[in-house]
Amino acid sequence: MNEKTNRIGILPIGKVPEIVPQSIAAHISGCLDLPAIILPSLKNIAGCYNENRFQYDVGKTLQTLESIKFKDIDKIIGVSTVDLYIPIFAYVFGEAKQGGKAAVVSLYRLEKDTHGKKQPSSIVLERAAKVMLHELGHLYNLFHCADEHCLMHFSGGLQDLDASPLYFCRYCSKYFLDARSKS
């Protein structure tokens, strides 16, 4: 494996608790056996804010992340605490362009349960890791999987996300390994 070309950069956006990018980097190394480094924080993504929706446009956010050049980084995962959206959806936990270079994960909707109650940090970190690994799957061109016991199965809500495992099914694992070796 060529470590240089498969290096994943974790980019905190704005004020993000230090443990979050660390946990994400650890999951990338532990679950996918990929080297991950934490990059210097990006101050903000004010240009992506939509005043009508009080949310950040995830499409513009991804464009911003893709426009930043980092040496020896293959894929970038942005980590943020702001509320993200795409025009048709009320919100998203995270987003990635299929086969693209950048993905973004938001903690905004992961920190509470469906009744608005704050969740323990262990749960929030696990949720963030799941969203990030799922989006990273898309960056390596994996599609949504029909298997409910696969990380690539689509999770539209917190309940689905909590039920989702932290690993790919054997087909997605195989596909991921193939895609990684080709990238």
Place this chain on the structure above:
Amino acid sequence: MDDKMSIMVVDDEKIVRESLFHWFKKAGHKVDTALSGFEALEKLEKNNYELMFVDIKMPGMNGIELLGKVKTDYPDTIVIIITAYGSITSAINAMKTGASDYLLKPFKPDLLSLVMQKVVQQKKMATEYNYLRDRLEKINRFENIIGQSSSMEKIFRLIPEVAQTDSSILLTGETGTGKELVAKAIHAKSQRMQKPFITINCGAIPDTLMESELFGHQKGAFTGAVQSRKGFLEVVSGGTLFLDEIGEISQKMQIDLLRVLEEKKITKIGSTDPIDVDFRLISATRRNLENEIAANTFREDFYYRINVINIHIPPLRNRKDDIPLLVDHFLEKYSQEIARKVDRVSGETLEQLKRYHWPGNVRELENAIERAVVLSKSRTLKTTDFSFLQPSPVTRSGALSLNEMERQYILEILKQYGWNITQAAKSLDINRVTLHKKIKRFKLKKDA
């Protein structure tokens, strides 16, 4: 079942089209987009889409109008309406027009996921329903005989009844009406179904050969009879013998067959030993045998022997209700056989096919559909795909003048080509200027 679908997103807002495009792409679906109802209809002409997401508010043609057109021309396509201008009225309107669901944007991601699950379920149920309906049709009707007109329903009821008897049957009807299919259906429903069904086209076998073909011969019975051979009447033993074009056989052969039917015995050419035979005779003819009897070319006694039960199969022009069903059947058959995605006929074309007089009956219709499927450039067959059909003969009401005949014929061709002057002129083998002059001279009008 494969959950991956072919989806079209129709929205005038680029950002919405792109968002949904990428979301469905991630799920592995085949996605296409259209920015207007017109573009969507154009794409539907060329490709099959199982699912469409349609925005209500669009310039030109709104989502409800598009939904109506899709449900008329492509009823199998599932449509989900999306809008930012949701109201109970528009939701009810959309659902009444045939939308499967209604989404108010922006919606929660899990809502779209739920809708997709519902759509997959709906698609699965539709597939099962179509499969069961096909099976039921095959059980209730008879494979390959299609019809829903009252005359065909009568025949469908008659087939199982007559199949249980051993009486001789005479099938009458024009060429191409499906007489052999009816004969096969009777055999298939009879006690003799496990035994052979043999067809002899009496018009295709010379009289001199017919005797040997039917009765068989002993070795050395005539020059060239180098070995003994069983005739069809012996081979068919226990089964059904179908004599097509019975009106073509000679009087001598009529006498020979009459004897066989009465005695149930045959004697091979060159032999003196009679052999017992057991078969059910079904004959068919396109001729009017009673006229032949009157003209002394067909034996009356033989006629009554073969005509214990008469089944008349009406020509296609007298059962036009069956045309849409037959068209669907042949379209499905040939689009699968030729592996081309041609799966519908426009309403105008169906009317054209119903108007046509079909001298070759179902066989001609089948050939016409096959030809049109092979040559069609889109998935919908149009009137121009059937331009090869000869126009119906002009109805005579007394003696028409040559001028009137010409006027009616030109009008017929113009209607056939939807008043496309270039195509009509080409069909009439005259130039466009001449056609314009004739239209003016005959005072032909589009709404005439």
